[in-house]
Amino acid sequence: MAIRIDSAPRLLLHGVGGLSQRAAAASVQPLRGVVGAAAEAGVELERRAVDRLIESRELERVLTSARVQTAAAQVLESEGARRLVDAFFDSGLFEQFVHRLLDSEALWELVDRIADSPAVTAAIAGQGLGFADQVGEEMRGRSRTADAWLERTAARFIHRAPKPPPSTEPETSPG
Amino acid sequence: MGLVTRAVAMVIDAALITLVATIVGVGVALVLALIHPPQKLDALIAAIGGGVYILWTAGYFVTFWAGTGQTPGMRVMQIRVLTARGERVRPGRGIVRCVGLVLSALPLFAGFAPIPFDSRRRGFQDHLAHTVVVEAPQLSVAAARRAQRRADYNPSRRLPPPAPG
Numbered sequence: 001m002a003i004r005i006d007s008a009p010r011l012l013l014h015g016v017g018g019l020s021q022r023a024a025a026a027s028v029q030p031l032r033g034v035v036g037a038a039a040e041a042g043v044e045l046e047r048r049a050v051d052r053l054i055e056s057r058e059l060e061r062v063l064t065s066a067r068v069q070t071a072a073a074q075v076l077e078s079e080g081a082r083r084l085v086d087a088f089f090d091s092g093l094f095e096q097f098v099h100r101l102l103d104s105e106a107l108w109e110l111v112d113r114i115a116d117s118p119a120v121t122a123a124i125a126g127q128g129l130g131f132a133d134q135v136g137e138e139m140r141g142r143s144r145t146a147d148a149w150l151e152r153t154a155a156r157f158i159h160r161a162p163k164p165p166p167s168t169e170p171e172t173s174p175g
Numbered sequence: 176m177g178l179v180t181r182a183v184a185m186v187i188d189a190a191l192i193t194l195v196a197t198i199v200g201v202g203v204a205l206v207l208a209l210i211h212p213p214q215k216l217d218a219l220i221a222a223i224g225g226g227v228y229i230l231w232t233a234g235y236f237v238t239f240w241a242g243t244g245q246t247p248g249m250r251v252m253q254i255r256v257l258t259a260r261g262e263r264v265r266p267g268r269g270i271v272r273c274v275g276l277v278l279s280a281l282p283l284f285a286g287f288a289p290i291p292f293d294s295r296r297r298g299f300q301d302h303l304a305h306t307v308v309v310e311a312p313q314l315s316v317a318a319a320r321r322a323q324r325r326a327d328y329n330p331s332r333r334l335p336p337p338a339p340g
Contacts, residue, residue, distance in 0.1 A: 136251045139183060143252065147177025154291035 176254040176308045178290040181298075187248030192232055200224070236276070237269035245311060255311035268304050275300030 053059055062068060075081060088094065101107055114120055155161060203224070212220065239246040241264055244255040256264055256272070264272070279286020279299040286299030295307055 136253075140180070140252055143180040143183050144177070146179040150178055150291045158292060 176252075176296060176310060178287060178296075180252050180254060181287075181290070181308060184246065184248035184252040184254060187251055188235070188246045191247055192235055196228055196231060233270070233273050236273050237266055240264045240269040240272065241266045249308075249311075253311050253313060254308050256306050256308050259305045259307055264304075264306060268306065272300050272304035272306055275303035278303075 207220070236246060239249075240256050243250075244257060244263055249255060258264060258268065275286070275298075288298075289302075290296050290298045295301075297307060301307060
């Protein structure tokens with residue numbers, strides 16, 4: 001392979017440039033490691049700080065503090081907040097949102113899935129059974145009262161003490 | 176259990192039996208209307224229908240008494256039929272009780288009259304089949320298990336089988 005005479009200085013320059021780049025990279029390498037470690041430490045520190053904040057219930061204390069509550073109430077009761085809500089509804093954004101939602105196939109698929117879900121069918125069945133139970137309970141209560149009255153009358157008729165209330169267990173002696 | 180509770184249970188059972196018999200009867204009548212059987216077979220068809228109805232009614236009671244001790248009507252009223260010793264009614268005893276039920280009803284339901292007076296609330300059919308009708312509250316699964324554990328712990332205390340549900 002023939003090397004042209006005029007390309008020799010360029011090759012030399014290229015070689016020197018590469019050498020200087022490598023030297024610069026090598027000199028910056030420790031710095032990059034330090035910066036990376038510092039960033040990781042910073043993230044870790046932030047995570048710990050958030051964890052400590054949550055664990056210490058400080059956030060809860062701040063949010064439930066009277067000053068924050070008053071400020072939040074002032075913001076919500078302010079004329080600006082009302083205008084913001086009015087502007088939101090006047091803009092037609094809400095109607096558009098609802099129309100888009102109703103047009104979406106995914107919504108109706110979701111509704112179908114929820115309607116077919118075992119939890120919902122069980123809840124509906126439970127509601128039906130609950131009504132039947134209620135009717136049955138009412139009927140049982142009235143029939144038991146009528147039984148008691150009838151048996152009291154029968155006991156008076158034959159001059160005998162009224163029977164004890166019925167048990168779930170039969171007597172062991174054969175009838 | 177008392178006369179009124181048992182009468183209500185019987186009314187529910189009678190309604191169910193009649194409903195099913197009516198639906199089946201209408202279905203059979205529609206089919207017969209299509210095939211136009213000869214008139215001389217009318218008596219035979221009526222006899223078969225009557226026989227099937229009696230079998231259906233007896234089968235309904237015997238199957239439920241021998242199966243769970245409760246017909247659907249008894250389930251609603253939370254009562255159960257057991258032998259006098261607290262055991263489950265077997266089909267043979269169920270048939271005897273069913274015959275007793277018919278015999279009790281024939282003389283203007285006089286067979287049920289002893290129930291308010293008897294110390295164990297037994298009617299004629301119970302005397303005939305040596306059965307008793309007891310309370311059967313619907314227990315939750317947990318309550319049924321607790322009752323079963325208590326019964327296992329104290330074998331002298333015999334419990335009727337818990338009602339499912």
